[in-house]
Amino acid sequence: MNEYIQQILFILQELLDEHRQLIEYGNAKTEAITANSVETISYISSKEKKSLQHILELEQRRIFLIGKYMLDQKLTSHRSFKMEKLIQAVYHAYEKQQLQTLWRELSAVMKELQEINEFNQQLVKMTLEYLHFTQDLLLGPTEEEATYHRAVQGMAYNRSSRFNTRT
Numbered sequence: 001m002n003e004y005i006q007q008i009l010f011i012l013q014e015l016l017d018e019h020r021q022l023i024e025y026g027n028a029k030t031e032a033i034t035a036n037s038v039e040t041i042s043y044i045s046s047k048e049k050k051s052l053q054h055i056l057e058l059e060q061r062r063i064f065l066i067g068k069y070m071l072d073q074k075l076t077s078h079r080s081f082k083m084e085k086l087i088q089a090v091y092h093a094y095e096k097q098q099l100q101t102l103w104r105e106l107s108a109v110m111k112e113l114q115e116i117n118e119f120n121q122q123l124v125k126m127t128l129e130y131l132h133f134t135q136d137l138l139l140g141p142t143e144e145e146a147t148y149h150r151a152v153q154g155m156a157y158n159r160s161s162r163f164n165t166r167t
Contacts, residue, residue, distance in 0.1 A: 004069035005095045008086070011062045012102040018055050019109045022048060026116035033123045 025048050032040035066086050075089050083103045090096045 001092075001095060002069065002072075004065050004072060005090065005099070008062060008065050008069070009098055009102060011058050011065065012099070012106060015055060015058050015062070016102065016106050016109060018051055018058065019106065019113055022051055023109065023113050023116060025051070026113060026120060029120055030116070030123065033120060033127065036127070 025044050029041060029044045029048075032044060066083075069086065070089065073089065083099070087096055087099050087103065090099060
């Protein structure tokens with residue numbers, strides 16, 4: 001097996017593991033959001049940040065290794081460092097199959113992670129909307145709203161219309 005392909009496969013496996021870890025963090029964050037545990041959310045976010053930094057480093061290494069492989073195979077016409085181009089360029093069936101398998105798994109895990117993150121964003125948005133609604137109920141509208149509201153009310157009373165029901 002080509003040494004660059006072997007290293008790329010190793011990096012893809014690490015990326016897969018990191019993304020699975022992010023899924024675990026995302027699920028834990030969902031529970032923390034529903035429990036309104038700000039401390040837990042903060043802790044999970046710091047863990048996610050470290051994991052994302054590691055993913056960025058792995059991605060840079062992956063792109064570098066793809067470039068090295070392309071140069072090694074004298075495939076300089078490929079300026080793209082996408083996995084699809086690499087899979088097309090690999091000649092050995094076993095290497096190609098392993099790359100395809102890991103890339104499909106990684107793509108599926110990334111899609112799942114994206115769905116979890118979107119769900120968590122919606123949860124946070126709904127929680128904030130609920131908090132604003134509760135605040136408005138408890139404290140009443142803000143002064144700006146009251147001033148604007150009174151001005152609009154005054155304008156409505158001054159208008160005469162033939163549909164005015166108070167006449």
